[in-house]
Amino acid sequence: MASIHDVAKEAGVSVATVSKVLNDYPDVSDKTRKRVNLAIEQLHYQPNVVARGLVKRRSWTVGVLLTVPFTNPYVAELLEGIKTALENSGYDLVRLSTRFDDPHYSFIKHCRSRNVDGVVVFGVERDNRSIDELIHSDIPTMFVDMDIVGKRAGYITTDNQNAIHKGVKHLYELGHRKIAYISGTLGPSIANMRLEGYRQGLISCGLSYLTNYLEVCDYTFDGGAAAMRRLLALKDTPTGIVCASDLSAFGAIHEIEKHGLSVPQDISVVGFDNTYHAQVFKPNLTTVNQNIYSIGIKSIECLIALIENRDYSPPVIMEPSELIVRQTTGKAKLA
Amino acid sequence: MASIHDVAKEAGVSVATVSKVLNDYPDVSDKTRKRVNLAIEQLHYQPNVVARGLVKRRSWTVGVLLTVPFTNPYVAELLEGIKTALENSGYDLVRLSTRFDDPHYSFIKHCRSRNVDGVVVFGVERDNRSIDELIHSDIPTMFVDMDIVGKRAGYITTDNQNAIHKGVKHLYELGHRKIAYISGTLGPSIANMRLEGYRQGLISCGLSYLTNYLEVCDYTFDGGAAAMRRLLALKDTPTGIVCASDLSAFGAIHEIEKHGLSVPQDISVVGFDNTYHAQVFKPNLTTVNQNIYSIGIKSIECLIALIENRDYSPPVIMEPSELIVRQTTGKAKLA
DNA sequence: CTGAAAGCGCTTACAG
DNA sequence: CTGAAAGCGCTTACAG
Secondary structure, three states: OOOHHHHHHHHOOOHHHHHHHHOOOOOOOHHHHHHHHHHHHHOOOOOOHHHHHHHHOOOOEEEEEOOOOOOOHHHHHHHHHHHHHHHOOOOEEEEOOOOOOOOOOOHHHHHHHOOOOEEEEOOOOOOOHHHHHHHHOOOOEEEEOOOOOEOOEEEEEEOHHHHHHHHHHHHHHOOOOOEEEEEOOOOOHHHHHHHHHHHHHHHHOOOOOOHHHEEEOOOOHHHHHHHHHHHHOOOOOOOEEEEOOHHHHHHHHHHHHHOOOOOOOOOEEEEEEOOOHHHHOOOOOEEEEEOHHHHHHHHHHHHHHHHHOOOOOOOEEEEOEEEEOOOOOOOOOOO | OOOHHHHHHHHOOOHHHHHHHHOOOOOOOHHHHHHHHHHHHHOOOOOOHHHHHHHHOOOOEEEEEOOOOOOOHHHHHHHHHHHHHHHOOOOEEEEOOOOOOOOOOOHHHHHHHOOOOEEEEOOOOOOOHHHHHHHHOOOOEEEEOOOOOEOOEEEEEEOHHHHHHHHHHHHHHOOOOOEEEEEOOOOOHHHHHHHHHHHHHHHHOOOOOOHHHEEEOOOOHHHHHHHHHHHHOOOOOOOEEEEOOHHHHHHHHHHHHHOOOOOOOOOEEEEEEOOOHHHHOOOOOEEEEEOHHHHHHHHHHHHHHHHHOOOOOOOEEEEOEEEEOOOOOOOOOOO
16 A cells, blocks of 8 residues: 555655645645645555544544344344444444453443544443443443433433324324233333323323233333233233334234234234334334434434534434334224 | 553653563563553553554454445344454454445545455445455455455355255155245345255256246345235145245245235245244244354454464355244145 | 654564 | 664644
């Protein structure tokens, strides 16, 4: 690879001058600028971003902290948004190889060692030790789906409460009065916000909150199926089910069909996420669309703003959601 | 962040000496080694890998070239393997932000600019211009699922032909004699190798190859459904279907059920990939397991071998596959 | 408008 | 065993 010295020699100028044309400094004569550009062309010169980063204390690199698997459809879709937002930004994405089993490992130090300019975090347990380090550091950070702020850290998440609320209301408008909720594991604020959406949804529809209509599972297909099994065992079976994920909704549907009932003729089901399964697998799922892709995009836009502007205050963004009606919800049967 | 100078001053030695203990040089007295390590502890010093990389012309970074979406389940699983293999290797993964719409963009230059030590490529069109650049460059490269070799480039793929062969044989052993194949788009060598597996499978079972039992689709759910629709319209409907992807198999199953038939009572279906849908969605899919995760792991192991050993000749690896029998295949009905 | 010099945080012959 | 010096490929005051 040609270096800046080679270009300087070829163009008959100093490296300082080459650097100036590289960085669009105005105080270079047109003539030398042309000569330098010619030399760059001829030598196929490409500046070494690592060397540049060393002096500018920048790397034009965004680190990602995630511990859940890439196979998680939510994660995959988020990454897709992140990738797209990065495409023309001049930044590359680096997935730091974390070693949390090693007690000496420090994510922050890893970031510093790599001169990472900012970090986007998602799919990480709330109690991961890196999170506190990040909050108190001066490394620009965007959390996704965790309501955490710090000196230079903001977050972005779906408006979870409203989202579930919409699902409940949709079922109510179809005539359903017995509406159950299959929640994800309670604890993380996301899950609690969604549960609150279920409660508020019932209240605003004038329905009462029955504890045996609340089931909890781990967001999986099998978890959704098991939860549905318990709901079907109730004397007073619900006719409308709101789920906290698409996967658990598919599990619930499978269980319903296994019991000889059909969706949506007997029971309506609403999912959550609108991952690509929702439109790919059959029946196509009525679900609340989290704008995951768009969340991915915005997380990067915010992160870059934080990186490039010291005075940018850490953003907190609630992304709206919308209900997408497909094939799994229908009018309630008349009792 | 403390630099190597700070450590040197704290320990009362030269930076050269600090560097030596950092790199485990033997010619350092125990006493100074201890002093230096103490200073490192106290200052929470972490060497700057970027600076080190500048002089060693290394980055301890592996670049990834992929253009298909992260939401592709094959891609997600591969990345999971890659991530795992990288975890304790000392390398981080960087997803280069490619700009192929820009005619001046060069992936190779991008790699050089970032001092990337090696590249793993998958999910890229065969005619992507970077591929040829890569083959002729001295950048260690591993291609996944593309049979391409170069000066310092090898590849790893599933033994596709044998894999499909196994699916055909499985159906034959269950008594099926009318076995159709729903292929993926022909052209890429992967698809052709699989088709050849179908042909050979038929031959070794003493069955003849009927062109109307060959359908082609784009690996998707809808594509599989459409292909199945055409097969069901035949006078002599096949009783066993081998598909080139799990998704198209699910599409086929959906179509079969839509026609009032059931799987596997009326028609048996074999998928390909064993992505996590296969065990999550119902009916659980009989499918050929591509060891995608393991391919991901090995691709990185080979890549690191190529990086760290100039004389390592580019590996070509055919990963074995195995048939996983679940719920979608059964004995052929007696005619 | 141009370039010599110092410096970013490291490593590595080399001399002592 | 230890350290001064040069250098990796850049950028940036600063002097001219």
